[in-house]
Amino acid sequence: MYEELKYWYLRDHKLFWTLSMSQIKQLCIIVGFKKAKKGDVIYFSSSDVPRIFLPKKGNIKxxxxxxxxxxxxxxxxxxxxxxxxxxxEQDSEVNEYAKALTDEVSICSFLLSDFEDLLVRNPSLALSYTKFVGLKMKRFKNNYSNLVTKDAKSRLSSFLKDWAQREGKFEGNKVVIENYLTQNDIAQIICTSRQTATLLLNELEERNLIYYNRREIIIDDISKL
Amino acid sequence: MYEELKYWYLRDHKLFWTLSMSQIKQLCIIVGFKKAKKGDVIYFSSSDVPRIFLPKKGNIKxxxxxxxxxxxxxxxxxxxxxxxxxxxEQDSEVNEYAKALTDEVSICSFLLSDFEDLLVRNPSLALSYTKFVGLKMKRFKNNYSNLVTKDAKSRLSSFLKDWAQREGKFEGNKVVIENYLTQNDIAQIICTSRQTATLLLNELEERNLIYYNRREIIIDDISKL
DNA sequence: ATTCAAATGTAAACTAGCCGACAAATAGGT
DNA sequence: ACCTATTTGTCGGCTAGTTTACATTTGAAT
Structure with a gap:
């Protein structure tokens, strides 16, 4: 791959913002590049060599x-x-894979070992990385306590709000989300059965809080959700 | 606090094993030291200055x-x-505190800012720290999927096995665990109600898989649990 | 245009685990 | 040794959410 391209891929990732342009240019540790279509599976754990992946375009689960x-x-x-x-750290026990949710997914990757070397040579990058992982953990913990203390209905609401915040197009309190998830996906995310998710989504629609279809979800007033 | 003492405190923490003796001696970033008795509460989030704490002795939740x-x-x-x-990263939203579960708990702490400086100057330490946090996250994720896919009974079993592995005294397949948790604590850990936890523990005892009292838990044969 | 698989809608039966309520046992403090 | 708070034990009634089962709709492929 052209050095120039690698530069652009790294440059617009949060993690590398702390680095100067010349530093980024020196990295060039990207070794893999993959395109996928909706439904394609991308194995990564227990694959060949351990890697870190950067989603570049599209959505994956x-x-x-x-x-x-x-x-x-x-x-x-x-x-x-x-x-x-x-x-x-390598971990052969976990059995995970990624699946493309939208068409035109592209992902690049670098080797774990290369990344480690890079971190050792760039302490400030190591720090950003740690913060990044820490933040991820925090989000995870939050999900966990939602699951423990809240019922399915409010878990659905928090998920929708979260999703809107991350990807929705706002017009005042109205939000439009491009919907690349099936109700089954949503059910799994909020940890409930497909039927319950369907029920709850329809209930939200009946109460005119959302408008749902397979292509988009419109939240009428996010503050009311 | 004596430099000498600080050295020993840091030295026997996994995280600092990668550092040489002289490196550790240079750190001396420990600024706080606290003793607590059973039931004492140690606030840490939204306290004065952000800190990292190292439990030194005893158990806390x-x-x-x-x-x-x-x-x-x-x-x-x-x-x-x-x-x-x-x-x-500071986070004022989360409202967490630590509580001593055993008598004679001691904890030392250092300032987040000091630790950050340290990480920047010791890339290999930064790496260990990242792995440490990553491992924690992994355990967390595991709990999460247990909660989603397993029922209370098997969550109790995994918790007991885990506990035994971490702190139990083994004699072949028999394990003795010092029990500093109430059934209510156990219930909260495995995310169920106190009553259900009581029920399940008694059931395990009736089946002669464990012997339970307030001071210790004896697992007769951990492979059968 | 037709076919077929995937996604969505709906309903009844069932159940794990919660909740409230109370009794009994235990331990720590004076 | 006594008192009191905490912990543990036990019991129905209750409910959120699962499971099974089937119908309908949708969209992509041929």
Whole structure:
């Protein structure tokens, strides 16, 4: 891949903002580049060499499967995020994969070992990275306590608000979200059954709080949700 | 505090193993030291200056309270762990505190800002720290999927096995755990009601899988749990 | 245009676990 | 040794949410 292109890929990721232009140009640690279409699966754990992945375009979900075959959606990711062996340690136990949710997904990756070298040479980058992982953990913890203390209805509301905040187009209190998730996906995200999710979404629609279809979700007034 | 003492405190924490003796001696960033008795509360979020805490002796639980007053036990910690603003970012929203579970708890702490400086100057330490946080996140994720896919009974079993692994005294497959938790604590850890926890513990005892009292828990054969 | 698989809608039966309420046992303080 | 607060034990009634099962709608492919 052209050095120039690598530069642009790294440059517009939050994580590398602390680096100067010349520093970024020196990195050039990107070794992989992948395109995927809706539904494509991208294996990463227990794959060949451990890597860190940067979603560049499109949306993907991280799914894990336990011994009994239960699927859990761990995260929904897009540009600006990271996935892979974020703990910088290999772990063969976990069985996770990523799945493209939209067409035209592109992802680049670098080797864990290269990234580690880079961190050792750039302490401030290491610091940003740690903060990044810490933030991720914080979000996770928050989900966890929602799951423990809140019922499915309010988990759906928080999820929708969250989603709107991250990707929605605002017009005052009205938000339009491009909907690349099925109701089954939403159900898994908020940890409930598909039927319950359907029920709750329809209820929100009946109360005119949202307008839902397969292409978009419109939240009439996010403050009322 | 004597420099000598600080040295010993840092030296036997996993995190600082990668550093040489002379490096450790240069640190001396410990600024706080606190002793607590069973039941004492140690506030740390939204306290004065952000800190990182090192439990030195005894057991503590991290509890968080949300807007509606729901208590969730986040973690049980002991020597070798860390708590505080692990994401290295201040966060006034979260309302967490630590509570001593055993008598003679002692904790030392250093300022977040001091620690950050230290990380920037010691890239390899930054790396270990990142791995440490990453590992914590991994454990957290594991809990999360247990909560989603497993019922209370198997959550109790995994918790007991985990606890045994971390602190139990093994004699073959038999394990003795010093029990500093109430059934209510256990219930909160496995995210169920106190009554259900009591029920399940008694059921395990009736099946002769464990022997339970307030001082200790004996697991007859951990492989059968 | 037709076909077919995936996604959505709906309903009844069922159940794990919660909640409230109270009794009994235990331990720590004076 | 006594008092009191905390912890543990136990019991129905209750409910949110699951499960099973089937119908309908939608959209993409041929």
């Amino acid at each position: 991280i799914v894990s499967i336990d011994e009994e075959g239960n699927e859990t959606i761990k995260e929904i990711l897009q540009k600006g995020d990271l996935f892979g062996e974020l703990s910088l | 991290i509890v968080s309270i949300d807007e509606e007053g729901n208590e969730t036990i986040k973690e049980i910690l002991q020597k070798g762990d860390l708590f505080g603003e692990l994401s290295l």
